Amino acid sequence: MKPSEVEASASRGAAPALREAGGPGSDDGQSAVAANPLEIRRLCKSYTRGKPVLKEIDLAIEGRGITVIIGPSGTGKSTLIRCINRLVEPTSGEILFEGRDVVQLGRADLRHVRRRIGMVFQEYNLVERLSVIENLLCGRLGYVSPWRAWLRRFPQADIDRAFGLLEAVGLADLAYQRADSLSGGQRQRVGIARAVMQSPRLLLADEPTSSLDPKTSVEIMELMTALAGELQIPVIVNIHDVVLGRRFADRVIGMSDGRIVYDGPPDDLTDDHLNTIYGGDGWL
Numbered sequence: 001m002k003p004s005e006v007e008a009s010a011s012r013g014a015a016p017a018l019r020e021a022g023g024p025g026s027d028d029g030q031s032a033v034a035a036n037p038l039e040i041r042r043l044c045k046s047y048t049r050g051k052p053v054l055k056e057i058d059l060a061i062e063g064r065g066i067t068v069i070i071g072p073s074g075t076g077k078s079t080l081i082r083c084i085n086r087l088v089e090p091t092s093g094e095i096l097f098e099g100r101d102v103v104q105l106g107r108a109d110l111r112h113v114r115r116r117i118g119m120v121f122q123e124y125n126l127v128e129r130l131s132v133i134e135n136l137l138c139g140r141l142g143y144v145s146p147w148r149a150w151l152r153r154f155p156q157a158d159i160d161r162a163f164g165l166l167e168a169v170g171l172a173d174l175a176y177q178r179a180d181s182l183s184g185g186q187r188q189r190v191g192i193a194r195a196v197m198q199s200p201r202l203l204l205a206d207e208p209t210s211s212l213d214p215k216t217s218v219e220i221m222e223l224m225t226a227l228a229g230e231l232q233i234p235v236i237v238n239i240h241d242v243v244l245g246r247r248f249a250d251r252v253i254g255m256s257d258g259r260i261v262y263d264g265p266p267d268d269l270t271d272d273h274l275n276t277i278y279g280g281d282g283w284l
């Protein structure tokens with residue numbers, strides 16, 4: 001992207017940069033559009049036989065909006081999110097993403113589905129010694145070996161798009177800086193831009209603000225929800241900060257001991273619900 005185009009893109013706001021290389025309408029051979037992009041049915045996960053971490057989770061995610069998952073540490077929030085893109089292998093159940101059961105997919109199909117599921121990580125998962133722009137281009141998803149990706153040449157359209165996205169997340173000036181020279185907030189902006197780079201149809205975020213200070217946490221949540229709004233895709237975010245979660249949620253899922261014990265709007269979440277989710281009382 002030439003400087004004049006970057007300026008033009010910036011003056012139009014983030015949306016054009018996001019949509020340049022295909023937004024939610026773009027397709028690469030998958031055309032089945034389910035009523036809900038994501039439906040989880042009777043999902044169980046045990047890391048150790050006889051000790052289930054997820055217990056018959058049923059959850060349908062609509063086409064847009066921010067779903068925030070809250071719950072005590074160790075209750076299975078990360079496991080749930082990671083089952084969706086099979087970073088964790090489910091033990092049983094179905095995970096229907098755009099009508100296909102992710103649990104049953106072979107490697108090639110899984111790679112294809114993963115391209116459509118953006119993931120933002122708590123610890124960013126950047127390739128530290130590569131520049132910001134290289135991270136966008138080759139660290140795709142945080143699943144792909146950077147060396148494998150790095151050996152490929154990138155189409156000019158991808159490069160233009162990466163620069164447009166850096167502009168959208170406010171990092172255009174840092175394109176050639178190494179990732180390890182950035183602050184936590186800047187790193188997470190790269191992590192978000194990288195997730196959006198692949199034109200996802202679903203965005204997952206596992207504690208994206210846990211390593212950040214409160215002000216930066218709010219900025220990161222604002223950025224993520226704004227981009228998801230522009231792309232018109234749903235977001236599922238695990239967050240242990242209830243106040244922050246409520247502030248950005250359209251829907252709150254409360255988990256306790258591997259089950260969903262609250263599912264509703266943030267405004268309906270009462271202290272009683274929080275006591276059910278987190279256990280005990282007197283801590284509120």
Ligand SMILES: Nc1ncnc2c1ncn2[C@@H]1O[C@H](COP(=O)(O)OP(=O)(O)O)[C@@H](O)[C@H]1O
Pocket residue numbers: 047048053071072073074075076077078079080
């Ligand atoms: N890779 C793993 N191997 C074995 N046990 C795990 C693994 N990952 C998580 N667990 C266990 O599963 C439970 C849920 O963990 P997790 O999904 O990380 O919870 P949360 O994100 O809510 O803190 C915890 O008891 C944790 O120790």
Ligand SMILES: [Mg+2]
Pocket residue numbers: 077078079207238
């Ligand atoms: Mg977790």
